[in-house]
Amino acid sequence: MVVQAAEGIPTGGGFNDKSALAASNLIHSVSASQDGLSLNINPQAAHPSFCSGATYLVFLSVVNALIQNGKIQLSREAVRAIRPQGQDDNVGVWGYWNNSNRGAADLFDKLGLGPTFNSFEDARPGDFMNIDWKSGGGHSVIFLGLEGDQVKFWSSNVSTGGFGEKTASRQSIQRATFSRLEHPEKLAGAGSF
Numbered sequence: 001m002v003v004q005a006a007e008g009i010p011t012g013g014g015f016n017d018k019s020a021l022a023a024s025n026l027i028h029s030v031s032a033s034q035d036g037l038s039l040n041i042n043p044q045a046a047h048p049s050f051c052s053g054a055t056y057l058v059f060l061s062v063v064n065a066l067i068q069n070g071k072i073q074l075s076r077e078a079v080r081a082i083r084p085q086g087q088d089d090n091v092g093v094w095g096y097w098n099n100s101n102r103g104a105a106d107l108f109d110k111l112g113l114g115p116t117f118n119s120f121e122d123a124r125p126g127d128f129m130n131i132d133w134k135s136g137g138g139h140s141v142i143f144l145g146l147e148g149d150q151v152k153f154w155s156s157n158v159s160t161g162g163f164g165e166k167t168a169s170r171q172s173i174q175r176a177t178f179s180r181l182e183h184p185e186k187l188a189g190a191g192s193f
Contacts, residue, residue: 001065001066002126002128002142003142003144003154005062008061011162012161013043013046013162013163014048015048015050016050019050021048022050022053023086025049026053026056026057027085027086029044029046030083030084032080036080037073038064038079039060039064039067039082039083043057048162050156051139052098052103052140054154054155054156055097055104055128055140055155056084056094056098058154059104066184072184072187073188074190077191078187080191082187093187093190096110097140103128103138103177105128105179107179108128108179111187111189111190112183113187115179115182116179117177118175120146124180125145126181127179128142128180129142129143129176129177129178131176132175132176133174134171134172140155142154146170150169151169151170151173151176152166152167153166153167
């Protein structure tokens with residue numbers, strides 16, 4: 001579902017990880033449905049985009065599909081809590097996802113959403129991945145697979161001009177932290193976060 005959700009987001013749209021406009025547009029791209037029990041998500045409204053915002057839109061798209069298919073139920077309070085907001089690192093659901101430490105892995109560990117690990121050998125397409133580059137900095141992506149010594153992933157990237165797929169040398173990665181969504185129903189606890 002994660003890979004399908006990423007493939008469903010139109011490519012491009014611009015990249016800007018330092019813009020207050022990009023953060024504001026992400027917030028306005030996700031709203032609660034009329035009954036408050038699911039989400040309305042408009043990825044095109046999140047232009048320009050940035051990496052953690054892009055992967056969070058995919059995460060929310062998967063959660064929303066599970067809600068609409070009756071696989072999970074979230075309260076109005078939990079739906080409100082998972083919407084992106086202008087939170088600081090490690091404050092609320094979005095603040096955990098967007099933090100500069102382990103990102104999604106910190107949220108997964110806190111809520112018990114699924115396993116987190118560092119092994120490429122255990123990774124599967126659709127795992128969320130936080131990259132620490134050897135050259136410094138990090139990147140929030142969705143792992144798509146390995147092609148020889150290349151890591152294929154989806155995110156918002158400078159080189160793709162926003163949403164899109166990219167490859168990078170495995171040797172350029174200092175550390176990769178993977179998060180696999182196995183227990184989305186645990187987001188029911190997000191309202192008390």
